[in-house]
Structure formats: C-alpha cells, structure tokens
Amino acid sequence: MANHSFTAPSTGAIQLWSGTIIPTTRDAPTDAESPSHILLSRSGYVRKLGAGIYDYLPLATRVLRKISQIVRQEMDAAGSSELLLPALLPIELYAGTKRDLDYGDLLFKVTDRKQGIYALGPTHEEPITELAKAAITSYKQLPVSLYQIQTKFRDEARPRSGILRGREFIMKDAYSFHLDIDGPGGLNETYDKMFAAYTSIFNRCGLDFTAVEAEAGPIGGSASHEFMVNADSGEDTILKCPASNYAANVEKCEIGPRPAPSKGYFAGDPSGALDEVHTPNCPGIEEVAKLTKVKPQNMLKSVLFAVRSSPEDLAKSGQEYILAVVRGDHDVNEGKVRQAASVKSIELADPAKAAALGFAIGFISPRAAVGKKGVLLLVDRDAALGYDDAANKPRFWMTGADKKDYHAKHFNWQRDLGTDPLAATPHNPTTHPAGNLKATNNNLIVADVRNALAGDPSPRATGSTLITGRGIEVGHIFKLGTKYSDAMGMSILDDKQTKRSVIMGCYGIGVSRTMAASVEQNHDPDGIIWPTPIAPYHVIITTLSPSHMTVARDLATQLSTLGVDVLIDDRDERPGVKFKDADLIGIPIRLTIGDKALAEHAVEFKPRKSKDKPVNVPLTQVVARTIETLST
RNA sequence: CGGGGCGUAGCGCAGCUUGGUAGCGCGUCUGGUUCGGGACCAGAAGGUCGGAGGUUCAAAUCCUCUCGCCCCGACCA
Numbered sequence: 256m257a258n259h260s261f262t263a264p265s266t267g268a269i270q271l272w273s274g275t276i277i278p279t280t281r282d283a284p285t286d287a288e289s290p291s292h293i294l295l296s297r298s299g300y301v302r303k304l305g306a307g308i309y310d311y312l313p314l315a316t317r318v319l320r321k322i323s324q325i326v327r328q329e330m331d332a333a334g335s336s337e338l339l340l341p342a343l344l345p346i347e348l349y350a351g352t353k354r355d356l357d358y359g360d361l362l363f364k365v366t367d368r369k370q371g372i373y374a375l376g377p378t379h380e381e382p383i384t385e386l387a388k389a390a391i392t393s394y395k396q397l398p399v400s401l402y403q404i405q406t407k408f409r410d411e412a413r414p415r416s417g418i419l420r421g422r423e424f425i426m427k428d429a430y431s432f433h434l435d436i437d438g439p440g441g442l443n444e445t446y447d448k449m450f451a452a453y454t455s456i457f458n459r460c461g462l463d464f465t466a467v468e469a470e471a472g473p474i475g476g477s478a479s480h481e482f483m484v485n486a487d488s489g490e491d492t493i494l495k496c497p498a499s500n501y502a503a504n505v506e507k508c509e510i511g512p513r514p515a516p517s518k519g520y521f522a523g524d525p526s527g528a529l530d531e532v533h534t535p536n537c538p539g540i541e542e543v544a545k546l547t548k549v550k551p552q553n554m555l556k557s558v559l560f561a562v563r564s565s566p567e568d569l570a571k572s573g574q575e576y577i578l579a580v581v582r583g584d585h586d587v588n589e590g591k592v593r594q595a596a597s598v599k600s601i602e603l604a605d606p607a608k609a610a611a612l613g614f615a616i617g618f619i620s621p622r623a624a625v626g627k628k629g630v631l632l633l634v635d636r637d638a639a640l641g642y643d644d645a646a647n648k649p650r651f652w653m654t655g656a657d658k659k660d661y662h663a664k665h666f667n668w669q670r671d672l673g674t675d676p677l678a679a680t681p682h683n684p685t686t687h688p689a690g691n692l693k694a695t696n697n698n699l700i701v702a703d704v705r706n707a708l709a710g711d712p713s714p715r716a717t718g719s720t721l722i723t724g725r726g727i728e729v730g731h732i733f734k735l736g737t738k739y740s741d742a743m744g745m746s747i748l749d750d751k752q753t754k755r756s757v758i759m760g761c762y763g764i765g766v767s768r769t770m771a772a773s774v775e776q777n778h779d780p781d782g783i784i785w786p787t788p789i790a791p792y793h794v795i796i797t798t799l800s801p802s803h804m805t806v807a808r809d810l811a812t813q814l815s816t817l818g819v820d821v822l823i824d825d826r827d828e829r830p831g832v833k834f835k836d837a838d839l840i841g842i843p844i845r846l847t848i849g850d851k852a853l854a855e856h857a858v859e860f861k862p863r864k865s866k867d868k869p870v871n872v873p874l875t876q877v878v879a880r881t882i883e884t885l886s887t
Numbered sequence: 888c889g890g891g892g893c894g895u896a897g898c899g900c901a902g903c904u905u906g907g908u909a910g911c912g913c914g915u916c917u918g919g920u921u922c923g924g925g926a927c928c929a930g931a932a933g934g935u936c937g938g939a940g941g942u943u944c945a946a947a948u949c950c951u952c953u954c955g956c957c958c959c960g961a962c963c964a
Contacts, residue, residue, distance in 0.1 A: 285898095413963090
C-alpha cells in the first residue's frame, strides 16, 4: 500500500553484500597516491576510467547522495531553490563575458556534427544570467537565489589525487541576484545566509573544517570565503590566529603590525664594501645560497612585474613596471603587490622586454629601479632594513649585481640606492607601523607584500602569532557584483524607474571532492572511517555462517524501521576476509553475528573508529545501543 | 607547456640489457580439507605484451612514429 502521509518516517535501506558490487582489493592501482584515492579504490567505491575520470560504484553513489541531501536541505532552508541547467553550453553564450578566452584550455569544448562548438560547463554564471535575464523582469522579484547539483567539466592541465582533482566532478553551484549590496534583500544578507548554510552543511557532514578569508572580489572587503577541510594531505596552506577567529589562505592572509626598525626603515651604515661575486647559473635564491653559503634570510629577492592596464590607467599612474623586493626566504604575494601599488592586474615581466630595460632577471637588485621612469620600487618591511636591531649591528644583505651571473655582497639601502628615490622617503615612519610608507615622488613604497608565515604577528589580535595548517577546499562563496550582469546586459528598473545593474553572488560546493576530503581527513591504516551522516550505510552486519542470516535479517529489519541503513555481509567468506573488508569500507558500526556471542543471546558490537575490542551486547539491547551510538 | 617515468591476465609485478613458442603473486572457477582478523592442497580458465610501421628466418625484447597513463613543476574552483 502506498503511504500518502507527508510525515512518513524514513525507512533505512537493507542491502545484501552479495546483491551489489563492492570490489575490494588488497592492492591499490599504482596510480593511486593520496589516501583518498588509494582507499576509495581499494574499498570498491571508485574506479578510474581515464585521466581524471572515475566510475562511482554503489557505495560511492550512496555517499554522494547523502552529501547532496544535506546540501539540498540547507540550501532550501536558506531560501534557495533547485533547478537544473544544461552541462552542454553553446560557445556563443560566452560572447559577452569572454570567459571562453579567460578560461582558455581549462574549458572543455566539443564539436557537433554541424561543426558547432559547445562547452561543457565548468560553472554556470553565463547560463544562469541568461535565464535570469529572461525570467526576472521586475525588481519586485528580487532577491532570488537558485542552485543546482550537477556534473561539471574542466580540462585540467594535470588531473591528480584521484577524486580530489578530476576533469569531471560533481558540484553544487548557487547564484543569487540582488538590486543592492546592503540592507534587506541585499547581496550581503544572502552572502551571510550562505556562510551560515555552508557552516551547517559541513558540520552536518561531520567534517572538521575552517572557513578562511580568500582573495577579495571586485567589491572589496572580505568578499570571499573558502571552506577548507582540515587535512595534513591538503593542497592549500591556511593561516589561523589562535586568539581570534581570523583565518585566511596564503593569497589573502594579512600580517599584523611588525615592530618598526629602531633607526627607521633603510637607515644603517653599510656592513662592508659592495663586493661582486661570480654566481654562474644561479638565478635562484637557493642556488646562490648553496654556492656562497649566505643564508636566504640575508638576501634580497627582487621580482619584476609588468602592470596590465588600459592606456587611460597608465596615463594616470604612470606605472608600467613594479619591482617587488622581499627577503630571500620570503615569497612575494601578488595580491598584496597589486593592492600596495593600487593597480588592478599584474603579471611577471617578460624576460626579453625586461632585459631591454636593463633588468637582468635572476640577478636584479633594487638599484635597477633607480632612475627608471614608470618603475615602482615596492619593498617589504622585512627587506627595508639597514640596521639589525637583534644583533645590534649594520644589516648585511646580498642581492643581485644587475648583470648576468653576478650577485653583490654588503648591499646597503642608503649608500647603494642613491638619493633617488630614497631621499624622498620619510626615514622615521615608526608612528604608523601598519600603514604603507610612500616616497613623496611616488617611486617607492614600503608595505606588506609577502606571503604570511607561521609565527608572523596576527592581524587581528595583538601579541598573538599565526599558525599554519593544510586544507582541502570544498566550498567557496563569492560576491560577484555586476561582472556578469554588466557583461551580459542584465539590468532592471528599480522603484524610482532607474536602470540598475543586477548584483550577483555565487556559491559553490565540491560534492565529489567533499567525499574524498572526508576520507583524507578520516582514515587509519585499516581503511576509511566515515562520519555517520555521510556513510553509505550506518551499520554492517557481519555474519560468520549462513545459519546466522535469520538473526541478521531480523536485526536489519528492526534497525531499518528506525531509519538506519544496513549492509549485511552475507558472503561465504572466512571471517578474516569479512572483518578486513568491513574495516576497509569504513561503515561506522559493525555488528558481528557468530556462535560465540549467539550462545549468550548476544551479538558483537564494534564502532569502526574505536580501538577497543568488540563487546557482546544482548540481542534485546543491541538496536538501542546502535541508535544511541549513531546519535552521538 | 617544461622535466622524469610507466604501458605485459581483473589488481600488483618479473621477463627487455644479450631477439628463439609469455611467467609469478593476489583475485576468479572446480573439487577437497578448513573456518573468529585477508587459510591450505590439487586442478583449471584468463594475455592480439597499448597501437601502427620497420629490421630479422624469428620481436614483449631492437628501430621509427603514435596513443594512453603517472609523478614533479608551471597553472588551477
């Protein structure tokens, strides 16, 4: 009889192992390196079909469905409605945004029989905007938020780490449309709701994660957050302040106020005469360090960027190149360079063009910027020193000699940079240690332009220092602004009958990546350990003899009625094989039915994550015990 | 795209240097003995050696081209 009640209790699944395919293996394919790839392959969840292309077998499909259901519930609760857009997109759709070019080879393209070119959607800003243009005709319909869960395609240069970075993957993407940024119905309101929804999604998935600030969008402020599953094997480095809630990725992480040098920036006597050293074939800091035995922290790293700007911008700023200088053991942060220089877009300078201007790439010193029009010298605080306060003596620097295959020792900012542009620099800027220092002729700026490191001062809590961790990005929320609506002509009349560009936000979750990230975070040498909410089954009943099937079925039925998903290992295998496989596939609770326990009218009870020996639980209590354990 | 490496049975690998009728372990199938942490014995099935061309009496092996795959880097939500 069909149950027409809207409140029908959900019934758990009962699956016989013998009735599905769970091809576990002792050895993982040679390709597999990361824990998630090895374990998901060995335990029969996924199988590789091509580079970055995977079959999702029944167990994986159940996990993906569970993650998707949690995502759906939270997205729905946040007021977003689900739709489904095509994955196959006519290339003409990108005419307005030029993203087919920006994406470049990352965009999968296919040709139809009429030689028409199509893209396989990597994300769906264009089609959703196209749809919204047609469907949203009045400001009274705003705000609105839409999402879908769908297979996405990216022609990755190098797919890797199994499911973590495939060419085909499952993603939830959501888009919101607004008339305003602030206030009721504004972008910020939805963004905050999405932040809360994401927090609750990953909490409900049972994952340990960190929400980090990411590269700011066109609107500025903290316009973007990434949700990172904490895992040592993660590809991304994140920085956290233990004293405040601040967390950010390397690209974004600010550095708190660093103590200003006692004598002022650049000030200090030379540590010796400027000596040239022959350093053949040593363009990099490490090679030079090896050859000369000078530590990287005593070197200056000079990186030349070309400013990508329109002719109008160029006329205004006059900047064509930026020479960024950081300590040899530090890394230049492009975003910070852009920000400090107040330019929108930069790229590493073309070596040939740079050489024509007199920059010997690999052997550049700050002196190379002196006297050159249109070149901004941008020096990191830790590099702009003339005196070593800790050692109480002049600061020793090694730098390039501005000619191929030579470096120079005893570089001194005041002596060797000359009066231009240094003379125009305030020498005692200690009053604003966090602000940027700008030379009056605009040719030199001292600022924070390097990547943050563990141990750097926190930007949010005085006295606290940053710590680092590794993470896997599983979610990203972003304030898009009017980028797509402008490019595709989506505007709308407001209540004052003024034409307004629609403001958008976009919000993504890597569903298949979340599955893999969970394995990266939760496994042991025996196999996967699923968090209960996303486990393919909650309970595995391991029978040690065919005669135990009656008890197994009875238990499974009781559990199923209470909403528990049960897998019964009914195979005619030796116990050892069954135990190994149960551990491998990572079901949260194993109930073993064997003669020993059965003699006491009991079954063995063992949570997967527990290191303890299994305990006997009476048949009459085991259901309650299971529910209790699953609920905590 | 640069550098390195690998394609031999479902999975893991040997054989290639020095050409001569393709092998091992795991898994699978049959029979038997076993049965609480990946059992044992006996037997069996399963491979156009990634593909194409070339050299040779003879090619998994040597040569050329090609396709696929992995790792490091560049790039990347």
